[in-house]
Amino acid sequence: MSFYRKSIWLLKGLREYTRTGYEKASKKFTSSDLEVDCTGKVYLVTGANSGIGKVSAFNFAKRGGTVYLVCRNKERGEEAQRDIIEVTNNNNVHLRILDISNIKEVIKFAKEFCENNERLDVLVNNAGCMLQNFPKTEEGLDTNFATNTLGPFVLTHALLPCLKHSDHGRVIMVSSGGMLVQKLDAKNPQLDGLSKYDGTMVYAQNKRQQIVMTVHFAQQYPEIFFSSMHPGWADTPAVRSAMPDFHRRMKDNLRTDEQGADTVVWLGIADAALKQGNGLFFQDRVPVSTHLPFASTRNSDEEEQMFMDYLNNLSATLGFTVGLHKL
Template identity: 50%
Template sequence: MSLYRNILWFIKGMREYTRSGFENASKSFAAKDLDVSMVGRSFMITGANSGIGKATAMTIAKKGGTVHIVCRNKEKAERAREEIVSASGNTMVFVHVLDLSESRKVWEFAEAFKKEHTSLNVLINNAGCMVNQREINSDGLEKNFATNTLGVYILTKCLIPLLEKSRDPRVITVSSGGMLVQKLNPDDLQTERAQFDATMVYAQNKRQQVVMTEFWAKAYPKIHFSVMHPGWADTPAVASAMPQFYQLMRDRLRSAEQSSDTLIWLAMSRVTITFPSGLFFQDRQPVSVHLPLAWTHSPRKEVKAFMRCLETLAISVKHSEGDNI
């Protein structure tokens, strides 16, 4: 079955996820959807110093929004801020230094942000990683899982109270079409038993993000949740994490601007909230989170077990080495 999924996913990817796939899809985009002002609205974007995150931050800043860019590298973040301010003329761009793989620090950052700010309209979970060897972070957690899943969980869950009291709150998570080849595996979240394959670990993390989004959409109806696939993007992260794929496909990869289009549309357009919360989007359209006959659906009890596990891990990390919050 996994071979079937992989083949079907690659065929789908060559047709839809490439630059030509975007060009075909964009013929039906309505330009007026993004003819909006973001003055008075605040956005938090993780991983915004390059690629999709930076392109998104740039567009939002040009529309007048307040942008909080959250990055692990202060120097790169400051350079990105300078470029964004220079191009947009908008000085309401703020840098926050945070490594999402350091789970306890995510708690500390989110709690501090809530105390310092009275509003957050949109949270964009864009940062991610693909560490090719199994590594453990300072909290004893596998690094891909800590960054892509638990970091997103902690940041989102902690900021929900702030989002709920803000106008038209939204949470958008950048997932990947790679999640289509994975079924949620709540019994081995940190790849402790299975053979470590970074590509499949990443795909599993991205499936976990979709499951979290669907769960939160039902649990927090005041907030509009969505998850999206940017297509196959020509970004520094892809070139670094998947060099062979990048070399093979680089002439077909989407630009950062093309890959960020749906993310920007979900963050800014009024059309977005006419769709139900919790959907998975690709090129401004909701699409299925499962391949045909791929058997990747999860029973409700497995989803609940997964979410309980995340909550348990998040709480244990929060109180590790003393509660500094």
């Protein structure tokens, strides 16, 4: 990462990504956008046991939606499920156990979900990780890449049969402004062969990959509303565990979980969101650029297609052929 990118991004973050940044942006929100009855709607949120995922699921449930919490940890998932049901008095909150980094399990999960649910209205790809030391999955993938990129790629494709039955199917990718410091590495998406594995930068690369994926999804499936978003710098359990030094320095200025989840909820239920263009990247309910000025992070169409072909081919080796699951 260049010194320029890091410096410009940090200044932008201090101005926009903090709690103060949210409070300033929220003055322009239309409160009636979230006055929505979600009864009859079906929501699926990955990584829903805590933080932004849990708050998003809670907001869908309190408006009457049927919510599926997709969590890796059964104990914490059950605790989140109990909390949400108790506060919302909505018993249509269901728990499903899944490790998004296990692609074969993702395929199995999506198949079973579509067999048991005719429709899915909103998919929130929120689960993520930021691990160090080039950790590998059982399938031989970089765990960060599998969780943040390939897992959501396969899950989204595999749930298309359910999403197409919604009047206004929506897919939300919970990305990160950290991707602004990274240019897509189309030739080496898993960053193999690094002399030093930096989980923070790998995470940022994965989040850049999510942005590219979202744009291509929107182009392939215009019937569905695709979006990505940045929650800002929120004081979530994931931030506290993955970035302890950053949390210690910034904890008094970090957003709450609720502030971080606000745009997820807005994208998931507001009619105003559907009036925006498909495949855009949002921050505080507003579409924003996916590149810093003069940062040289743009890719050619050919490079982006190379990356998408890589995902298609890798998915096929693990048992999922994208072409068989198109609308």
